[in-house]
Amino acid sequence: MRTVLDLLRLLADRADGAAPTEELTRVAAELSGSAPEAGALALRVGAAMDAGRRRESELAALVEIARDLASGSDTGSVLDTIVRRARVLLGTDVAYLTLYDAQRGDTYMRVTSGSVSRRFQTLRLPLGAGLGGLVAASRTPHRTGRYAGDDRYRxxxxxxxxxxxxxxxxICGTPLLVDDEFVGVLFAANRSARPFGADDAALLGSLAALAAVSLVQARRLTDTATALEALRGAHAAIAEASDAHDRFAGVVLDGGDVDDIAEALGRLLGCWVSVLDPDGVPAARHGSVPGGLDAAAALRRAGNSAGRPVAVPCAGGAWVTPVIAGGQRLGTLLLGGPVRSGDAAPGPGAEPAPGRPVELTPGQVRIVERAAMVTALVLLLTQRADESDRIDRADGIAELLASxxxxxxxxARLAALGVSIRHPHVLLVCRTHPARRRALVREAATLGGRSALVGEQDGAVVVLLPGDDPAAVGARLARPASEQDPDGVVTVGAAGPFRPADGAGPLYAEARRSMEALLALDRAGESATAAELGFAGLLLGERPDVTGYVSGILGPIAEHDERRGSDLLRTLEAYYAAGASPTRAAAALHVHVNTVAQRLDRIGRLLGEGWQDPERSLELQLALRLHRLGRS
Known part of the structure; x- marks a missing residue:
């Protein structure tokens, strides 16, 4: 017969883990008749001892889980540890975890353990839908012993x-919360109708709380590592750009110009480079610049770039950045082609999207910005030097025309400016749109190099260039309008050759009349000399110069008469008055016909071949009539 003392001994052995639960239950049943209250108390004490032992085991497991989570170096490993440990700790068939997607407003399956269904592993749960959606929406735990028939869930x-x-x-699910921040939901599930008790929910909740903290810490560690990596990359980019800046500065200190900077940039990045002036005209280049370059699109894109390189879909893709100094747009830097790959650039074999260049690394972006900065400095210094030289040359040509x-x-001033005052020169008067005059001045200056004088006079651009063919030189500057550039038309009147030492006043008047005559004849965009226009230049010019026109046509004959005391002008006038008949002209002059023939032969040598052609004859007769009227 068992006694209460035997029951107490079993409880002591149970506390030491020596007595099985079944033995304690059997002895308590035997005492149910003699000491029922003692048996019941013994069973309660045994159950409490079992619960304490289980809690100790769970706490030990949570400590071990915390140790595993602390060693996790990334979010993925932390999540895997959480789900795997939850399944083992609760002894369930399946464990899984969903994360909150703030952008879509739902949760999605992130990690599973024990799952065999692909559909289940890719499931998304809208807030409020299903048990998991309700946990996510209410931020409270939920459990069910038979989910399929549970009407509590949508x-x-x-x-x-x-x-x-x-x-x-x-299913049993509990939210992952950190400082009221909802992270996701941790689940434990069985493939049989095994209900989850309050202890199971509490244990899962403890694991979820521990997991949520670890997950947030892992994310922060990842963010910190990312920030550190970004800082390292930024430091490397700054160092790379600093080295490039030193290289550009060395180019400038060695007396280099924009061409040298373009070459240095092209070699650093392994690409072609083109530097455009404010009008889109190439000022420097390096490498094989594509022929189909849309300069207008590049200029527009650079104007909206806020000073940083931006991609433009021209010439197969290029990068463009403005060249600015003191708020003034001095030009545009354009580059493209196989830019040298950096750490952040596409790997070997990577191709850029159609019409877009290879992406620049942060270091390469800074290199381009430094190149634009140094280019702006060089252009600004060059511009100021050129502006000073331009003013000197404009003053020089104005002084020549005024005297x-x-x-x-x-x-002496002209000679100091590089003008060979005793060699042949031509004078051009050009009319273009006011907004294009500065560009025309720069273009004209390039034709004669350091020997050219260019300035603005009475709304036109006046150009003095070395040469003896005014028609050919004028044609180089004349430009018709186009659909792409309707304001780019340039009309040119040309005169010469002459020696600047002899003065340029009459030549300027002649060239200007020719330019005005072209405009009156609706021939804008062309070039012509007074000889090419003939009497049209006299009739259509705004300021007709009859004396100059007569001198231009009859000058050689008049000079011969004055120098030799001959009578060639009167003979030519009589010849035309007699209907181009030498015989009748001889009769009118009271000389022998042979004398008239000899005089006409001399006139032909002075005027050149073709003087009796209809067009030349008309010019000569008009000049003779004006000459006679001028004498009367």
């Missing part, structure tokens, strides 16, 4: 079909 076909395919019956016979001081 069932959807997508969720229910995934649960059926996985074979899940009982009849140049003063010695004027000739």
């Amino acid at each position: 069932h959807t076909e997508e969720i229910d079909s995934a649960v059926r395919e996985e074979g899940i019956v009982a 009849g016979e140049p003063r010695p001081a004027t000739l």
Whole structure:
């Protein structure tokens, strides 16, 4: 017969883990008749001892889980540890975890353990749908012993079909919360109708709380590592750009110009480079610049770039950045082609999208920005030097045009500007749109190099260039309008050749009349000399110069008569008055016909071949008539 003392001994052995639960239960049953209250108390004490032992085991497991989570170096490993340990700790068939997607406003399956269904592993749970959606929406734990028939949850076909395919019956879910921040939901599930008790929910909740903290810490560690890596990359980019800046500065200190900077940039990045002036005209280049370059598109894109390189879909893709100094747009830097790959650039074999260049690394972006900065400095210094030289040359040509016979001081100034005052020159008067005059001035200056004088006079661009063919030189500057550039038309009147030492006043008037005559004849965009226009230049010019026109046509004959005392002008006039008949002209002059023939032969040598052609004859007769009227 067992006694209460035997029961107490069993409880002591139970506390030491020596007595099985079944023995304690049997002895308590035997005492139910003699000491029922003692038996019941013994069973309660035994159950409490079992619960304490289980809690100790769970706490030990949580400590071990915390140790595993602390050693996790990334979010993925932390999540895997959480789900795997939850399944083992609760002894369930399946464990899984969903994360909150703030952008879509739902949760998605992130990690599973024990799952066999692909549909279940890719499931998304809208807030409020299913058990998991309700946990996410209410931020409170939920459990069910038979999910399929539980009306507490809003069932959807997508969720229910995934649960059926996985074979899940009982589910317990608890939210992952850190400082009221909802992270996700941790689940434990069975494929049989095994209900989850309060202890199971509490244990899962403890694991979820520990997991949420670890997950947030892992994310922060990842963010910190990312930030550190970004800082290292930024430091490397700054160092790379600093080295490039030193290289550019060395180019400038060695007396280099924009071409040298373009070459240095092209070699650093392994690409072609083109530097455009404010009008889109190439000022420097390096490498094989594509022929189909849309400069206008590049200029527009650079104007909206806020000073940083931006991609433009021209010439197969290029990068463009403005060249700015003191708020003034001095030009545009354009580059493209196989830019040298950096750490952040596409790997070997990577191709850029159609019409877009290879992406620049942060270091390469800074290199381009430094190149634009140094280019702006060089262009600004060059611009100021060029502007000073331009003003000197404009003043020089204005002084030459203002004087009849140049003063010695004027000739000395022209010689100091590089003008060979005793060699042949041509004078051009060009009319273009006011907004294009500066560009025309720069273009004209390039034709004669350091020997050219260019300035603005009475709304036109006046150009003095070395040469003896005014028609050919004028044609180089003349430009018709186009659909792409309707304001780019340039009309040119040309005169010469002449020696600047002899003065340029009459030549300027002649060239200007020719330009005005072209405009009156609706021939804008062309070039012509007074000889090419003939009497049209006299009739259509705004300021007709009859004396100059007569001198231009009859000058050689008049000079011969004055020098030799001959009578060639009167003979030519009589010849035309007699209907081009030497015989009748001889009769009118009271000389022998042979004398008239000899005089006409001399006139032909002075005027050149073709003087009796209809067009030349008309010019000669008009000049003779004006000459006679001028004498009367």
